[in-house]
Amino acid sequence: xxxxxxxQFPGGDADRRPEPRPADADAVPGSRAAGSGGPDTVEAxxxxxxxxxxxxxxxxxxxxxxxxxxxxxxxxxxxxxLWWAGLLERIMQPWISLKVEPQAxxxxxxxRPICYVLEDYxxxxxxxxxxxxxxxxxxxxLQPLPGDPLGRKRAYVALSRRNAGGALxxxxxxxxxxxxxxxxxxxxxxxxxxxxxxxxxxxxxxxFVGRSPDKNNGWFAVxxxxxxxxxxxxxxxxxxxxxxxxxxxxxxxxxDVRPLLAEGLDAERTVRKLSRVLRTHFNRVREAIIGPDLSxxxxxxxxxLSSPSVKDAIADQARRDNSKPEDAWKKAHAYAYEIAADYxxxxxxxxxxxxxxxxxxxxxxxxxxHLDRFKEAAPGHEIIYVPSHRSHMDYLxxxxxxxxxxxxxxxxxxxxxxxxxxxxxxxxxxxxxFARRSFRGNALYSAVFSExxxxxxxxxxxxxxxxxxxxxxxxxxxxxxGGALVMTLRAYLREPRKPVLFQPVYIGYEKLMEGSxxxxxxxxKAKKKESIWQLLWSIPxxxxxxxxxxxxxxxxxxxxxxxxxxxAPAWDGRPIPEDEKPAWLxxxxxxxxERIHVNINRAADVNPINLLALALLSTPxxxxxxxxxxxxxxxxxxxxxxxxxxxxxxxxxxxxxxxVAHGEEIGVLERVAHPLGDVFRVDDETSVLLTYFRNNVLxxxxxxxxxxxxxxxxxxxxxxxxxxxxxxMYPFLQAELYLPWDEYTFAERIALTxxxxxxxxxxERVSDDDDGVYARNAGQTDEVFRLRALSHPLQQAxxxxxxxxxxxxxxxxxxxxxxxxxxxxxxxxxxxxxxxAPAAPEFFDxxxxxxxxxxxxxxxxxxxxxxxxxxxxERLTHWAKDAKVILGRELRHSIEKVSPEAAKPAGPAAxxxx
Numbered sequence: 068x069x070x071x072x073x074x075q076f077p078g079g080d081a082d083r084r085p086e087p088r089p090a091d092a093d094a095v096p097g098s099r100a101a102g103s104g105g106p107d108t109v110e111a112x113x114x115x116x117x118x119x120x121x122x123x124x125x126x127x128x129x130x131x132x133x134x135x136x137x138x139x140x141x142x143x144x145x146x147x148x149l150w151w152a153g154l155l156e157r158i159m160q161p162w163i164s165l166k167v168e169p170q171a172x173x174x175x176x177x178x179r180p181i182c183y184v185l186e187d188y189x190x191x192x193x194x195x196x197x198x199x200x201x202x203x204x205x206x207x208x209l210q211p212l213p214g215d216p217l218g219r220k221r222a223y224v225a226l227s228r229r230n231a232g233g234a235l236x237x238x239x240x241x242x243x244x245x246x247x248x249x250x251x252x253x254x255x256x257x258x259x260x261x262x263x264x265x266x267x268x269x270x271x272x273x274x275f276v277g278r279s280p281d282k283n284n285g286w287f288a289v290x291x292x293x294x295x296x297x298x299x300x301x302x303x304x305x306x307x308x309x310x311x312x313x314x315x316x317x318x319x320x321x322x323d324v325r326p327l328l329a330e331g332l333d334a335e336r337t338v339r340k341l342s343r344v345l346r347t348h349f350n351r352v353r354e355a356i357i358g359p360d361l362s363x364x365x366x367x368x369x370x371x372l373s374s375p376s377v378k379d380a381i382a383d384q385a386r387r388d389n390s391k392p393e394d395a396w397k398k399a400h401a402y403a404y405e406i407a408a409d410y411x412x413x414x415x416x417x418x419x420x421x422x423x424x425x426x427x428x429x430x431x432x433x434x435x436x437h438l439d440r441f442k443e444a445a446p447g448h449e450i451i452y453v454p455s456h457r458s459h460m461d462y463l464x465x466x467x468x469x470x471x472x473x474x475x476x477x478x479x480x481x482x483x484x485x486x487x488x489x490x491x492x493x494x495x496x497x498x499x500x501f502a503r504r505s506f507r508g509n510a511l512y513s514a515v516f517s518e519x520x521x522x523x524x525x526x527x528x529x530x531x532x533x534x535x536x537x538x539x540x541x542x543x544x545x546x547x548x549g550g551a552l553v554m555t556l557r558a559y560l561r562e563p564r565k566p567v568l569f570q571p572v573y574i575g576y577e578k579l580m581e582g583s584x585x586x587x588x589x590x591x592k593a594k595k596k597e598s599i600w601q602l603l604w605s606i607p608x609x610x611x612x613x614x615x616x617x618x619x620x621x622x623x624x625x626x627x628x629x630x631x632x633x634x635a636p637a638w639d640g641r642p643i644p645e646d647e648k649p650a651w652l653x654x655x656x657x658x659x660x661e662r663i664h665v666n667i668n669r670a671a672d673v674n675p676i677n678l679l680a681l682a683l684l685s686t687p688x689x690x691x692x693x694x695x696x697x698x699x700x701x702x703x704x705x706x707x708x709x710x711x712x713x714x715x716x717x718x719x720x721x722x723x724x725x726x727v728a729h730g731e732e733i734g735v736l737e738r739v740a741h742p743l744g745d746v747f748r749v750d751d752e753t754s755v756l757l758t759y760f761r762n763n764v765l766x767x768x769x770x771x772x773x774x775x776x777x778x779x780x781x782x783x784x785x786x787x788x789x790x791x792x793x794x795x796m797y798p799f800l801q802a803e804l805y806l807p808w809d810e811y812t813f814a815e816r817i818a819l820t821x822x823x824x825x826x827x828x829x830x831e832r833v834s835d836d837d838d839g840v841y842a843r844n845a846g847q848t849d850e851v852f853r854l855r856a857l858s859h860p861l862q863q864a865x866x867x868x869x870x871x872x873x874x875x876x877x878x879x880x881x882x883x884x885x886x887x888x889x890x891x892x893x894x895x896x897x898x899x900x901x902x903x904a905p906a907a908p909e910f911f912d913x914x915x916x917x918x919x920x921x922x923x924x925x926x927x928x929x930x931x932x933x934x935x936x937x938x939x940x941e942r943l944t945h946w947a948k949d950a951k952v953i954l955g956r957e958l959r960h961s962i963e964k965v966s967p968e969a970a971k972p973a974g975p976a977a978x979x980x981x
Contacts, residue, residue, distance in 0.1 A: 216258030380514035480532030542762030547660035571622035577615025622670030690748035775858035
């Protein structure tokens with residue numbers, strides 16, 4: 068471009084030769100010495116160095132006899148500085164080993180004086196540069212240039228970085244109060260303007276200490292390797308002590324000052340232009356040597372604060388607070404730094420060493436499936452990882468696995484509750500950025516966070532967030548929250564540069580580190596606030612525990628453009644302004660969230676603990692004889708083989724006996740010896756925790772559990788009735804378990820599962836016509852026992868549905884609002900669990916009742932009247948009759964008995980009876 072000076076990079080001009088140097092050239096301070104003269108003398112040119120290009124390209128050697136050395140008398144201050152630098156250099160020498168690029172940097176320059184340019188200030192950089200120049204036969208950077216145009220008694224300058232003051236001025240529209248360029252560089256250019264004979268060549272020099280640690284380096288050395296962060300003196304000292312023997316000094320082609328001045332720009336523009344070109348050069352070299360800068364805190368905060376939306380929010384905040392714009396800007400700046408990640412490659416590398424040791428100690432292994440399929444789909448896309456969220460280990464595991472397989476770890480959307488002292492800093496340097504639980508009532512914070520997300524998406528950074536909003540305490544996927552999805556879509560629509568790919572990830576555990584805290588919360592205790600002391604106290608216990616195996620499955624990715632083409636065909640791919648909200652946006656977010664959950668479930672892993680939980684929790688005392696337990700596990704595995712859920716579901720390869728042995732090994736099962744056969748059981752506390760692992764895979768057994776439920780209180784049932792009722796109930800199961808089919812495909816799976824039941828002897832087909840009639844055995848046979856075990860996980864879902872219907876019917880239409888119905892249903896479920904059999908923790912989960920009521924509204928079985936009360940007609944009564952086929956008479960009576968009525972307002976009749 069015409070406004071950029073010429074800057075050559077190393078290796079860009081292979082045929083370049085030094086310009087001829089006259090044999091009688093005057094010796095000047097700072098000129099390149101060919102001999103070995105000391106610092107106080109400058110020798111005349113050696114004839115062997117006075118190369119002249121002949122016409123045929125050969126080189127001739129001059130024969131002019133060498134001039135005697137001319138003694139110099141440098142100022143006493145310069146001599147003292149050289150003595151001091153020499154002493155420090157001797158102290159540093161055992162710790163520094165240099166690699167200089169190119170191998171002959173003196174070939175890059177000619178006879179003119181040289182001013183070196185460093186990226187950063189620092190005494191260690193100056194001493195390393197001095198040594199590299201001496202070893203390469205270049206002039207010393209610690210001697211002044213002729214006439215000392217820098218005014219610093221030296222021949223090098225360092226660029227200065229931007230500061231917060233500059234960002235504040237840019238954001239508030241005020242003039243910048245601090246210089247954003249090197250004052251020494253400005254003085255050098257000004258000296259050239261005053262003296263037309265001056266012609267100094269500017270040579271950029273990049274210095275890297277410990278630039279590329281490999282797997283043989285210790286994690287502490289990696290922590291202090293070269294990166295993009297501006298470090299202090301102490302950290303630089305440690306870096307030299309640990310990594311100084313791997314120091315790279317790279318010289319670049321010189322920049323000519325005279326052509327830049329000839330462009331006729333004013334002094335300020337000229338120095339800014341030269342600074343910009345030099346800074347771009349340093350950034351390119353640094354990126355080539357140590358990789359791209361992923362520190363969003365430094366790169367993105369200024370962009371966030373200077374964006375139009377945040378500037379408007381700052382102005383609004385100042386008006387609301389009746390304060391100065393600078394004060395509102397400082398508040399926005401504090402928010403941005405509270406939010407932003409500060410990715411550190413050395414820390415991530417160090418953490419990978421540490422986590423390898425931890426994983427090997429507490430886990431029996433970490434398995435990854437379908438990663439190759441993800442790698443095939445990922446190139447060219449902005450990746451949004453959307454894993455299930457069941458433990459604090461989720462983000463550590465995923466980042467660790469990606470990093471170990473050569474994939475850049477994502478920036479992680481984390482709750483501000485994890486921004487603890489020390490821990491928060493480590494997480495932030497691992498790529499975490501923090502969000503408050505609620506943005507409500509803080510427009511400035513909302514604007515800053517939304518813009519930060521937009522900068523991540525627009526910049527092509529991979530991101531990870533959990534659309535469940537928090538960790539699941541029940542093992543089910545929590546209803547999705549669309550906040551992060553909305554920000555992602557708005558950012559993409561604002562600047563649709565790189566296509567977005569959502570990558571669902573299923574993470575399956577055999578034992579949870581948070582198991583005891585989940586147990587307390589499920590028992591009704593308040594959630595404990597995270598603290599650094601709680602974490603430190605838990606470390607020894609964690610390191611002594613065996614948490615089994617972890618499986619990470621990559622689900623089928625979702626391309627955002629494909630979703631938009633389906634749900635927003637009117638969008639033509641052009642940017643949509645941030646203040647414009649398309650009518651289709653909310654529906655698109657809802658559909659996208661549901662598909663992410665569906666694809667997470669389609670990548671489930673069935674581990675030994677899942678299978679043990681399915682079997683043991685189906686019995687009243689959570690105990691089974693060994694033979695029965697082995698048979699039930701074998702049946703559960705066979706169902707997944709005969710009627711596969713998806714091609715991404717993985718199942719443990721272990722045999723039933725190996726599964727039982729594994730359960731004993733990690734302390735889940737207790738074996739009770741008995742003369743008639745050993746019995747396996749779990750205690751009450753463990754049984755509550757096992758519901759978590761049963762719920763992880765409950766969706767995989769929906770069809771088989773449905774059939775088993777139908778035969779729990781019915782001896783015979785026709786195939787037609789099974790399929791019809793299945794289609795009727797399926798929308799509610801689909802909404803609760805995030806199933807991938809429509810009701811007709813689900814009916815097909817029921818038909819296939821019936822064939823497996825028939826082969827396994829669980830049901831018998833007693834009619835050969837097309838409709839077919841199936842029957843179970845009478846009495847308490849092994850087959851009936853196995854059917855009951857299969858039905859148990861889904862039985863309580865139908866009980867919840869019937870509770871909601873019963874409460875509605877008892878109170879009548881137009882009486883209850885949706886929120887009132889949720890609360891009454893929760894109370895009824897809690898009372899039913901207290902009076903009769905204990906229920907699973909999710910049995911009285913209000914969010915499940917909320918989902919059921921919402922689905923009733925979507926299907927038109929209930930609706931809101933003008934007073935926001937729920938009304939219904941006979942269709943709901945017909946639906947309730949179908950539910951009676953599944954639930955026994957005694958159970959229905961118990962539910963109807965505990966179903967509460969809403970409190971009636973006092974009226975005249977009530978007053979009369981009083």
